[in-house]
Every structure is written in C-alpha cells, then in structure tokens.
Amino acid sequence: MTQDALEKWIKQLIAEDKLYKFYKCREWRQLSEAVMKENNYECQHCKKRGFHTPARSVHHVQWVRRHPRLALSRAYVYNGVTYNNLIPLCEDCHNKEHDKGKGWKKENKNKFVNEERW
Ligand SMILES: [Zn+2]
C-alpha cells in the first residue's frame, strides 16, 4: 500500500468511526508483531527505568489519527533526525503516553485507548 492510499483509507475509517479496522488489518498485525519480537515483547519505557514488563501493544509515537501516513512506518524523520515511530508498551505506559497529549479531545479518550488495545 502506498502512503497516499494508506492516508486515504485511514481518513475514511476515522470519518466512519471505524479506526479499529486498521488495528485488525494484516499489514498492521504483521508489523506490530515484528516490532514486538525485536523488542523481546518488553515495554520499552519500563525497560529504560530498569523494569522488565511485558508489552501489551505497540504505540504510534506519531498518532495514527494525526499522522495517518505514518501508520505503517517504523520510523519518522524530524529536523533531519530519525526516530522510532513504533514502540511496544505495557498498558500503564501506553495510557500515560496518551494522557500526555491533553490536546486530545477528552470525550474521545476512552474510545481511543480501546482502539489501541487491538
Ligand atoms: Zn511500561
């Protein structure tokens, strides 16, 4: 799938309120499984603090809703520096990541977390 096609598809899913379909698609499941495996199925935020916690899901640093083109990208470039876009996290760390973005509409928060549990 090209990035243009991906962006179009995801925007359509958002418009239809069916973004969960993205998390069920084969491309995402294969990619997230590969990322999990490479990181030994460990939460990467806990790991930085010296804890070994099983990861529950793969977080998009560049949120899918804001950056649909990067939904299937392992990395993104910002100011000429490449960063990881996909990070395995445990449930606690994942919720914290999404709580940070207070710009996120409150009424959609719970729904969003549910989507990302896929
Ligand atoms: Zn964690």
Ligand SMILES: [Zn+2]
């Ligand atoms: Zn996330």
